Amino acid sequence: MRFFALRFVLFLRHPRFIFPVDYRRSPRASRKRPVQIPSDSALDTNRANRLSNPMLRLNRNFAASLGLLCFAGLGLAETAPLSPEQVKAAVRTDDFTIPTPGEFMAALNKTGKPDWASKARPPIPTNFSSRAQQAMNLGTLIADGYIAVEAEDKQSVKNIGKDIIDLAKPLGVKEEIVNRGKSLTEFADDGQWDVLREELEATQNEVKGKFAETADTDLITLVTVGAWARATEVVAGLIAAKFSPESAKLVRQPGIVEFLSTKLDALPDKLRDDPAVKRARVKLMELKSAVTFPRETTPDQAQIKKIASLAGELVKEIAKKDLK
Amino acid sequence: MNRRFTALIPLLTAAAALAVAPTVSDDEVSARKNALELAGAYSNDGFKLRDGHWSGPIKPGEGKVVQVNLYAGNEYFFAVASTEKAKKMAITAYDETGTQLEITDPYQDGAKAAIGFSPLASGPYYVKVEEVEGEPTAYCLVCSYK
Numbered sequence: 001m002r003f004f005a006l007r008f009v010l011f012l013r014h015p016r017f018i019f020p021v022d023y024r025r026s027p028r029a030s031r032k033r034p035v036q037i038p039s040d041s042a043l044d045t046n047r048a049n050r051l052s053n054p055m056l057r058l059n060r061n062f063a064a065s066l067g068l069l070c071f072a073g074l075g076l077a078e079t080a081p082l083s084p085e086q087v088k089a090a091v092r093t094d095d096f097t098i099p100t101p102g103e104f105m106a107a108l109n110k111t112g113k114p115d116w117a118s119k120a121r122p123p124i125p126t127n128f129s130s131r132a133q134q135a136m137n138l139g140t141l142i143a144d145g146y147i148a149v150e151a152e153d154k155q156s157v158k159n160i161g162k163d164i165i166d167l168a169k170p171l172g173v174k175e176e177i178v179n180r181g182k183s184l185t186e187f188a189d190d191g192q193w194d195v196l197r198e199e200l201e202a203t204q205n206e207v208k209g210k211f212a213e214t215a216d217t218d219l220i221t222l223v224t225v226g227a228w229a230r231a232t233e234v235v236a237g238l239i240a241a242k243f244s245p246e247s248a249k250l251v252r253q254p255g256i257v258e259f260l261s262t263k264l265d266a267l268p269d270k271l272r273d274d275p276a277v278k279r280a281r282v283k284l285m286e287l288k289s290a291v292t293f294p295r296e297t298t299p300d301q302a303q304i305k306k307i308a309s310l311a312g313e314l315v316k317e318i319a320k321k322d323l324k
Numbered sequence: 325m326n327r328r329f330t331a332l333i334p335l336l337t338a339a340a341a342l343a344v345a346p347t348v349s350d351d352e353v354s355a356r357k358n359a360l361e362l363a364g365a366y367s368n369d370g371f372k373l374r375d376g377h378w379s380g381p382i383k384p385g386e387g388k389v390v391q392v393n394l395y396a397g398n399e400y401f402f403a404v405a406s407t408e409k410a411k412k413m414a415i416t417a418y419d420e421t422g423t424q425l426e427i428t429d430p431y432q433d434g435a436k437a438a439i440g441f442s443p444l445a446s447g448p449y450y451v452k453v454e455e456v457e458g459e460p461t462a463y464c465l466v467c468s469y470k
Contacts, residue, residue: 082389082422082450090389090450095376096467097391103374103469107395107446197372205375246397255393255420255448295420295445 092259094220095205101143101231102197104250105150111247114238116151120144123159124319126166133276135219136318138167138207139226145184145200147234149193157188157196164203171219173210180206218271221263225280228256229314232287236308243301251299251307254292261288275323283314351407351462352379358405359464362436371401371468379464382406387454392467394443401468402451403438410435410458415465417441418450425449 082090091097108114121144128134141164148156161184168177180203187196204227208220232251239247261284264277271277290307293299299307317323356379363373378390394400404415415437417425431438435458443449453463 081424082418082452084422086389087418087420087422087450090391091378092391093376093378096374096378096465097393099393099395100374102372103398104395106372106469107397110397194372198375201375249396250446252446253393255391259391259393295447 094224097259098224098256100201101146101227104231104235105146107250108235116147119147119234120156125321126163130274132222132271132274134167134171135222136226139223140230140315142204143227143230149196152193154188158185161185173207176206176210218267225260229311233308233311233315236304240301240304240308245298248299248304251291257288257291276318279317286310349462354407355405355462355464359403359466362403362405362438363466363468366401370470374467377464377466382455382463383460384455384458387452389450389452392449392451394449396443396446398469399442401440404453404463404465406435406463407461409461410455412456413437414454414456415439416452420448
């Protein structure tokens with residue numbers, strides 16, 4: 001033990017003690033690389049820093065290993081996880097972070113053949129006095145459009161297109177919507193369902209784009225809230241009616257409700273105090289806990305029914321006239 | 325004086341509107357065109373392009389992260405593109421815990437990059453775009469699904 005301790009101390013102070021054999025003179029080394037020993041070696045005061053110095057060779061090996069580790073580290077950096085700060089600071093936008101109702105419905109279509117026609121609802125009023133309520137109901141109508149397309153119901157698509165125009169009129173986006181409404185009718189007549197899905201998405205984005213150009217940017221979120229609530233009501237309702245664990249997992253949407261709740265909380269006081277917005281905020285809070293569960297968890301049928309019921313209540317509430 | 329001020333009102337209003345209106349640079353327009361071209365190549369496979377996009381300025385070595393909410397069962401394809409000023413763009417995806425997803429066959433060609441995957445669970449995911457080499461320019465990210 002003392003022997004090793006002594007060697008270690010000697011190694012630290014005089015590394016050459018640990019190498020009793022001069023590598024430069026070993027037969028193997030000479031075979032590989034004949035080394036010219038300088039004649040003035042006695043005068044050389046910088047031997048330790050020579051490349052041929054065994055200690056330096058050790059250091060080179062160490063440096064090479066370190067380099068390899070660094071490269072490995074760089075490789076890992078490419079697959080490095082996002083830090084909690086990066087996740088928190090990630091950008092969230094209405095048109096990129098939030099999926100369209102069509103996307104939600106496309107996912108459900110993969111689990112079976114949902115009875116979309118059973119989820120059509122009676123026409124809603126289109127003459128609300130509150131702009132916030134108009135915007136939210138415009139969103140629900142756009143979701144209705146997707147449902148009618150999934151059900152391949154031409155007449156419903158046309159009726160909903162007309163209601164969308166009527167509701168968009170007081171919001172100042174009639175000009176943009178009228179042409180879209182005409183397209184919806186034409187594509188419905190031709191049974192071009194895929195094109196209709198794109199047209200509905202474009203309609204929603206055109207309305208939002210118009211709001212963004214004017215001072216109505218706050219209404220964008222309200223359209224999204226309406227569309228998401230109606231889509232959730234219908235999709236959750238269909239899952240509950242024909243329950244399967246695979247489809248039940250679709251209702252997990254914590255990011256969406258979080259985004260929408262945050263946006264509603266940040267609305268100006270006047271808009272936040274609107275009766276329809278107040279009700280939407282309360283229901284969103286309830287929905288938030290219902291659609292937020294661990295990734296590995298599969299909600300049961302009762303939970304799905306509850307989500308459908310909460311979203312349905314929200315949709316009904318905001319469609320009531322003269323809310324107070 | 326009042327008349328002069330009244331005459332200035334439309335001018336001031338127009339100036340204010342211009343100041344408020346979001347400006348889109350030529351680089352951004354070009355980046356969007358490139359991203360749509362890349363995503364369009366996959367539309368034959370049945371992918372539907374989302375109408376929305378995410379764009380903005382980007383510098384070399386800079387990574388930008390956006391949250392996307394995806395549904396299990398759907399297939400997603402994210403395409404990012406920049407202008408010729410960017411020599412290399414990169415794109416990666418992460419789950420809600422920040423863990424990077426393994427992408428089987430990513431696409432990378434200079435200023436364009438794309439990934440496709442099917443999320444196992446519905447919920448929030450994160451997409452990071454990065455300019456690996458090049459000059460400051462703009463990027464555009466688009467998403468398709470089927």
